[in-house]
Amino acid sequence: MPDRTDTTAPGGITAGSAPLSLTQEQLWVLDRVAPKNASYNTTMMYRLDGPFDADVLARCLERIMRRQEMLRVSIVAVDGAPRQVVAEDVATPLTVTDLTHVPEDKRQAQAEQYLRESVHRPFDLGRAPLFRVELVRLGAERHLMALVIHHIVSDGWSLQVLLQEVADLYAGFVTGAEVTLPELSAQFTDYARGQRERLAGPRGRALLDYWTKQLAGAPDKLGLLADRPRPAEASFRGDRLVFQVPPELRQQLNALARKTRTSLFMVTLAGFKSLLYRVTGEEDLVVGTPVGNRDRPEWGAVVGYFADTLVMRTDLSGNPAFAELLTRVRTTALGAFAHRDLPFRALVEQLAPERSASRNPLFQVMFILQNIPARRRQLELPGVTLTRLDDVRSTAIFDLRLDLFEFEDELRGQLEYSTDLFDRPTVERMVTQYLALLADVCAGPDRRLSDLSLGDTASTDDFNDDLGGW
Numbered sequence: 001m002p003d004r005t006d007t008t009a010p011g012g013i014t015a016g017s018a019p020l021s022l023t024q025e026q027l028w029v030l031d032r033v034a035p036k037n038a039s040y041n042t043t044m045m046y047r048l049d050g051p052f053d054a055d056v057l058a059r060c061l062e063r064i065m066r067r068q069e070m071l072r073v074s075i076v077a078v079d080g081a082p083r084q085v086v087a088e089d090v091a092t093p094l095t096v097t098d099l100t101h102v103p104e105d106k107r108q109a110q111a112e113q114y115l116r117e118s119v120h121r122p123f124d125l126g127r128a129p130l131f132r133v134e135l136v137r138l139g140a141e142r143h144l145m146a147l148v149i150h151h152i153v154s155d156g157w158s159l160q161v162l163l164q165e166v167a168d169l170y171a172g173f174v175t176g177a178e179v180t181l182p183e184l185s186a187q188f189t190d191y192a193r194g195q196r197e198r199l200a201g202p203r204g205r206a207l208l209d210y211w212t213k214q215l216a217g218a219p220d221k222l223g224l225l226a227d228r229p230r231p232a233e234a235s236f237r238g239d240r241l242v243f244q245v246p247p248e249l250r251q252q253l254n255a256l257a258r259k260t261r262t263s264l265f266m267v268t269l270a271g272f273k274s275l276l277y278r279v280t281g282e283e284d285l286v287v288g289t290p291v292g293n294r295d296r297p298e299w300g301a302v303v304g305y306f307a308d309t310l311v312m313r314t315d316l317s318g319n320p321a322f323a324e325l326l327t328r329v330r331t332t333a334l335g336a337f338a339h340r341d342l343p344f345r346a347l348v349e350q351l352a353p354e355r356s357a358s359r360n361p362l363f364q365v366m367f368i369l370q371n372i373p374a375r376r377r378q379l380e381l382p383g384v385t386l387t388r389l390d391d392v393r394s395t396a397i398f399d400l401r402l403d404l405f406e407f408e409d410e411l412r413g414q415l416e417y418s419t420d421l422f423d424r425p426t427v428e429r430m431v432t433q434y435l436a437l438l439a440d441v442c443a444g445p446d447r448r449l450s451d452l453s454l455g456d457t458a459s460t461d462d463f464n465d466d467l468g469g470w
Contacts (some may be wrong), residue, residue: 006146017086018086019081019196021191021343023345026345031125031152037394040387042150042156043311046394056173064165071131073085091129098137113145116394119146119392152360153303153305157306163379188304197384207339207342214336215362222365227421241424245410253411269287278449288309288365289309290307292307314328316328326351329419364400437454
């Protein structure tokens with residue numbers, strides 16, 4: 001296989017070596033600047049109700065690690081260049097902590113503190129594996145579980161792949177049924193090599209030309225009204241505010257998307273940009289949004305960092321009506337998605353924006369809409385129910401990151417913010433303004449942006465602070 005060599009991984013294990021994708025390389029460079037930074041840990045946390053078997057979970061993880069190369073990867077420098085080394089075998093990173101000896105009224109708090117510490121414990125990229133599973137036993141039929149994995153080997157889709165494979169194998173082991181997972185015809189290292197080959201050819205030149213024209217003259221920073229001055233260097237400390245989009249408003253947003261032949265993503269992004277316009281007064285707004293890049297069938301069941309970032313630039317000049325802004329957002333989004341295969345790292349290198357240790361290049365605000373199938377929201381194992389819990393990370397890579405999670409029956413939101421810049425009351429006000437603006441948009445999409453209502457100040461009782469279930 002081209003550009004893949006046999007080498008010796010740490011500990012003397014014979015392994016395969018391959019180049020990093022450009023997206024992985026970006027994280028590797030950031031790790032070299034700030035080693036063992038937990039900001040790029042991604043996690044999923046669940047409450048498990050029922051007689052869960054930790055030994056069976058270990059068997060599941062062992063099988064999946066043999067199947068998924070990225071769960072056996074470490075990142076090492078070879079002649080100054082990073083390579084991902086795939087070890088033949090690594091220990092299963094499952095830790096089981098039994099808290100049943102702790103007084104019952106203190107178990108939950110102690111378990112949550114333990115998991116928070118695990119989520120914020122950094123990885124050493126030079127040591128495989130770059131993921132871990134923490135299981136906390138609260139009782140015979142009650143557990144908490146956290147899957148923590150470094151972004152350099154995973155993305156949001158990968159977490160869902162892992163969870164589904166664990167569920168399928170667990171059910172088979174417990175019931176004695178034979179479970180055969182679909183054979184993987186490719187691994188992420190194949191994707192990384194293909195990406196570099198594609199960018200070296202005509203497609204790469206066409207992508208650079210498109211994005212260079214699209215972002216010519218774009219502002220390099222957004223003038224958010226923060227509660228305190230931006231520090232010289234970002235600490236990546238953050239917090240998040242979880243909120244619910246009212247069911248009636250969700251229905252109205254979907255109806256507006258159908259009426260305007262757009263999508264819920266475009267409507268809610270246009271609403272977010274309208275809010276940014278109102279609170280900053282800026283007319284040239286640049287926001288980042290992730291893209292999956294799993295455009296070939298063989299990538300669907302592979303664990304790896306396929307996701308990348310698209311830069312969405314929108315012209316809000318002239319105080320347009322929201323309907324007009326939505327048309328502009330639609331045009332921008334369709335163009336961006338058609339040219340989504342240029343890695344963000346390559347774009348930054350091409351545009352060479354002014355770099356600062358205090359902010360992300362090109363954009364500082366991220367918007368995400370995630371569609372989560374109902375079967376992945378609450379999984380049923382034999383005798384056990386898994387319910388997803390809210391994120392407990394206290395990190396923030398961007399100034400603001402708005403996530404919307406679209407379920408079959410509801411729309412939830414989460415606004416992550418840098419605590420270097422913002423206090424919680426300010427973020428609560430932003431969420432209240434965003435929901436009020438969306439409601440006003442649905443009532444009258446022909447209103448100009450300056451006429452849209454931003455509602456009243458929120459109460460802290462409206463938001464979720466604890467380790468609540470999804």
